[in-house]
Amino acid sequence: RQPNPAYPASLLMKLSRGHRTLLRGLGRMADKQGVALYLVGGVVRDLLLNRNNLDLDLAVEGDGIAFARRMCRRYRTAATVFDKFATARLRMPSGLKLDVASTRRESYVHAAALPAVEPASLQEDLYRRDFTINAMAIKLNALTFGRLEDPFEGVRDLSAKRIRILHEGSFQDDPTRIFRAIRFAERFGFTIESKTGRLLAEAASTDFVARLSGPRLRNEIFLLLGEHRPSRSMEQLDRLKLLRFLHPTLRYGKAVRRVMDSLSAALAWWEGQTGKRPADIPMLRLMALLSQSGPSVIRAVAQRLQLSSAQAVALSYAEDRTARLLVELSRERILPSEVYRSLAPVPDEAFVLVAAKARVLRRSKAADRVKRRLNRYLRRDRHLRITVDGHDLATLGLKPGPQFKIILDRLLEARIDGKVRSAAEERKLASRMVLEAGKRRQSPL
Ligand code: ATP
Numbered sequence: 001r002q003p004n005p006a007y008p009a010s011l012l013m014k015l016s017r018g019h020r021t022l023l024r025g026l027g028r029m030a031d032k033q034g035v036a037l038y039l040v041g042g043v044v045r046d047l048l049l050n051r052n053n054l055d056l057d058l059a060v061e062g063d064g065i066a067f068a069r070r071m072c073r074r075y076r077t078a079a080t081v082f083d084k085f086a087t088a089r090l091r092m093p094s095g096l097k098l099d100v101a102s103t104r105r106e107s108y109v110h111a112a113a114l115p116a117v118e119p120a121s122l123q124e125d126l127y128r129r130d131f132t133i134n135a136m137a138i139k140l141n142a143l144t145f146g147r148l149e150d151p152f153e154g155v156r157d158l159s160a161k162r163i164r165i166l167h168e169g170s171f172q173d174d175p176t177r178i179f180r181a182i183r184f185a186e187r188f189g190f191t192i193e194s195k196t197g198r199l200l201a202e203a204a205s206t207d208f209v210a211r212l213s214g215p216r217l218r219n220e221i222f223l224l225l226g227e228h229r230p231s232r233s234m235e236q237l238d239r240l241k242l243l244r245f246l247h248p249t250l251r252y253g254k255a256v257r258r259v260m261d262s263l264s265a266a267l268a269w270w271e272g273q274t275g276k277r278p279a280d281i282p283m284l285r286l287m288a289l290l291s292q293s294g295p296s297v298i299r300a301v302a303q304r305l306q307l308s309s310a311q312a313v314a315l316s317y318a319e320d321r322t323a324r325l326l327v328e329l330s331r332e333r334i335l336p337s338e339v340y341r342s343l344a345p346v347p348d349e350a351f352v353l354v355a356a357k358a359r360v361l362r363r364s365k366a367a368d369r370v371k372r373r374l375n376r377y378l379r380r381d382r383h384l385r386i387t388v389d390g391h392d393l394a395t396l397g398l399k400p401g402p403q404f405k406i407i408l409d410r411l412l413e414a415r416i417d418g419k420v421r422s423a424a425e426e427r428k429l430a431s432r433m434v435l436e437a438g439k440r441r442q443s444p445l
Pocket of ligand 1: 180
């Protein structure tokens with residue numbers, strides 16, 4: 001995994017043949033148009049680290065949008081153009097996504113605002129980036145195809161396993177870099193270089209982060225929570241008092257940590273049972289982070305991060321709703337159909353959270369009961385279906401009305417509880433219920 005600065009030109013050999021052919025073709029196109037073309041940013045870092053990265057970011061020293069349009073004509077595809085940022089996104093016929101940008105400089109009118117951009121040299125474009133390890137480029141023009149451009153000694157920092165900013169005002173300009181530094185340090189097992197660390201702590205102690213919009217802060221928090229092992233990053237956020245930007249009372253204490261750490265086992269179990277992954281892992285982890293917070297804190301966090309309404313509903317399960325479910329599932333006497341009724345409306349993420357919380361309960365009979373019931377529900381009860389349907393009930397003489405749903409639900413519950421075991425028994429029970437419903441209708445009371 002060691003970068004090999006001695007042979008940077010061979011870096012592109014690590015890409016697939018298809019990608020290399022594409023990049024060579026683009027380099028020749030750039031020659032024809034008289035512009036310099038580079039592969040930039042994270043992909044260069046990951047090539048040096050021997051890590052896969054599927055995003056190809058291109059920078060054009062010149063008119064990037066014109067170049068992107070030319071690419072579209074040549075490869076018969078379309079681009080989404082973001083004029084304000086002089087960038088375009090293309091999807092190649094192979095499915096590959098490519099971002100093309102004009103090299104530019106950025107100026108920040110005030111801290112945490114989105115920057116104003118203007119065309120500039122590659123050097124300046126690299127200088128506006130977050131860390132030295134992300135500020136490298138590979139030239140694609142034919143004559144120097146594969147040449148590494150590393151004006152800020154990114155290779156040296158990669159070898160030293162170090163995250164370093166490019167200038168002192170970096171965190172102030174863009175406080176999302178505080179979170180990015182923690183994220184990359186954790187992902188690669190790097191340390192944050194001492195001056196960068198000092199400036200990061202300083203920036204964390206101001207209110208710069210508070211100025212970030214909901215979506216920008218959410219994006220950073222979700223990216224952190226989406227990493228392989230988020231627990232250490234959360235500890236860092238706690239240590240640097242950055243969790244206060246989600247809510248002033250939020251901490252990453254022992255109890256929260258235990259739930260967070262038990263998520264992977266709960267997830268593996270859930271996947272084994274259902275054959276699918278909950279769609280939203282960062283969301284699940286955010287729920288774990290809030291698993292000891294009250295409803296008003298949870299609501300405030302959902303608002304601060306401007307979560308969607310579906311996410312806000314999932315998040316509302318983070319604490320008391322899952323705690324109540326646990327109490328219910330640990331009761332000595334509860335019918336399987338009651339378990340079903342409680343669990344059926346629970347979003348996937350909340351279900352996994354319940355399982356994670358169950359794992360951290362001290363071993364006891366109650367804890368065993370919870371696990372058994374979760375298992376039974378997932379494995380068996382949620383798949384059960386009844387054979388009788390609304391049409392059958394009508395044939396049996398049931399008049400249209402709310403009774404249809406009530407009877408069908410009760411039939412399913414009877415099936416779950418093993419009170420009926422075959423289609424014939426179901427029909428028998430159904431006709432008894434229809435009869436009773438009819439009698440109740442006719443009763444003068
Ligand atoms: P990942 O592997 O997480 O996608 P990445 O480095 O590719 O990492 P992106 O967020 O896709 O991350 O950004 C691409 C490049 O854009 C970065 O490598 C960096 O050069 C630059 N960049 C992204 N965000 C910032 C930022 N907030 N400030 C400065 N430069 C940034």
